[in-house]
Amino acid sequence: AAVDKGVDFANYFCTYAFLYHQKEMLSDRVRMDAYYNAVFQNKHHFRGKVVLDVGTGSGILAIWCAQAGAKKVYAVEATKMSDHARELVKANNVDDIVEVIEGSMEEVILPEKVDVIISEWMGYFLLRESMFDSVICARDRWLKPDGIMYPSHARMWMAPIRSSLGDQKMNDLECAMNDWYNFVEVTETHYGVNMNVLTKPYHEEHEKYYLKTSLWNNLHPNQVIGTPAIIKEIDCLMATVDEIRDVTSKFSLSINMDRTRLSGFAGWFDVHFRGSMQNPAMHKIELTTAPSVDNTTHWGQQVFLLYPPPRVNEGDRLMISFLMTRSKENHRLMDVEFTYELQHSSGKRLPPVTSKFCIE
């Protein structure tokens, strides 16, 4: 399905045109440290090289590449943020090296191929926003055969968690429904119209909102009640859009905490800066968005709530099959489906349960 560019702009790009939003990313120390160290601890990848920054935003990564010794940096940005990037480049005296180009990566024509592609393309749970498509497109068109991707690898993770969010959201839903019943009564009494036929759709709409949409959360590591599993690995040099469009994974998780509740699952990601096989990084850098006390990120984790939450014990196992597809209405949002089977340490298996969620 072709994407309407105007709609995509209204739904997606518009937010990136605000300095407010760029600043949020620029204030994420974990993110900034990872990219900063990746560049400056691997200057040999940049010195005298031609670099492409896909989605330069404020221009920060492009400026770093120039400071690390790049010969030329093409910094492509779809929104009007490109004007600010151009100012920032100039103010930091790298305007002889960094060329800011306003346009969408898919349409821009560069005068030459590049040695390195750098990009901060990761959305919630890695793939939300589907921006990696644009990086793939840039790579296939503009990266030299022996070029390097920054980052070079990415992984999606999933773990079982406990959380009070489920009770909270369930409570919100109940409040919303109480309010609705009151509304139905008032509307019947005062205005002679019986709204009861809409009770079910109203409940569905709110259930979807409160319970069936993944939640942004920065979890404490002790909320993770089992060993996390890798559900997808991406080699940024090789991946195709066909390989990332859907994510399917069958995996099992073991619970490592006694007498707790499985409130749901949390998804997060990490990315790695390892250079390429022929041209490896001198210092390999990792950026992780896993639950952490001190190193939280603006990505947090995505929480998928199970309601009601089953009781679990140490040694229980979960067999999970996971499917993530793109939303039909908006290719930058995702639909997620879990089927899990709980096997108690006694060997007893509960029947499989399927839950569907949106990532919005």
Place this chain on the structure above:
Amino acid sequence: AAVDKGVDFANYFCTYAFLYHQKEMLSDRVRMDAYYNAVFQNKHHFRGKVVLDVGTGSGILAIWCAQAGAKKVYAVEATKMSDHARELVKANNVDDIVEVIEGSMEEVILPEKVDVIISEWMGYFLLRESMFDSVICARDRWLKPDGIMYPSHARMWMAPIRSSLGDQKMNDLECAMNDWYNFVEVTETHYGVNMNVLTKPYHEEHEKYYLKTSLWNNLHPNQVIGTPAIIKEIDCLMATVDEIRDVTSKFSLSINMDRTRLSGFAGWFDVHFRGSMQNPAMHKIELTTAPSVDNTTHWGQQVFLLYPPPRVNEGDRLMISFLMTRSKENHRLMDVEFTYELQHSSGKRLPPVTSKFCIE
């Protein structure tokens, strides 16, 4: 400029597809009472008549028209809310009379002309959302020559106000800027990039957000410090899009409170159900969104802040010229420009001041 339908849907219609949003309107007692009384106290306008409900949403107005004795009601709705409207119509046993049509009013073909057009098309400060355009289009195509409009008239009001919102927003802006200066320092120290060149645009972005965008507020009547003025009157039977696209008005306001500050201006509207000249209402109904203690509406008032707020006294006069145009990026949003001249009761005149705002 032609409007991209997909973009218009992403920016505007989408919210109306949620029952949550329809319920907000259906829970507005002032709004509901006005339309309910307008219909049921003027049954002669509906009995045996053909009615068109422009933007039926949940279907509420269409159902009332049927209950009041209409022979046929065409209920047009652009969003998927039309499915719910159809269910509601059926559950309330008027599906032999009300025909719900999913489509945009501009494109729908009706099998006949209608006697009455009813619509709840009013946005913040009356014209936000520009939905009255669709009502005009419906009227020109489908209303019989002697047909009636519900509502029949609309007016925009403006008054000088005092409010602590200005100080609050000014404080928010200062906090945002302190945070920014801190961010500039960190980014320079830790990441070797000087962001200072973006300080001015950052300030502008936030000033626009906090001070140059009108605010939704339900004012207390004692916050109004002068006599409100009517700045626009619309006869819904006669108005053309050309007449409502821009609103210009020169008017004067007198301050009727001593030793206070002119924090800004508030805009609101009322609409009237008076029928037509040849076929007047038996009971004229008014729906006002003016500041009120007991009869607040979901529309509230739109507040345009002046900063710094000039000191004013009883007997001072304000000469104002007002201009409202549609935003270039989105025809459903507005740009507003005020020029005011303060004349103290002593006769002394202060130089004119111009302020610009967005209604978002």
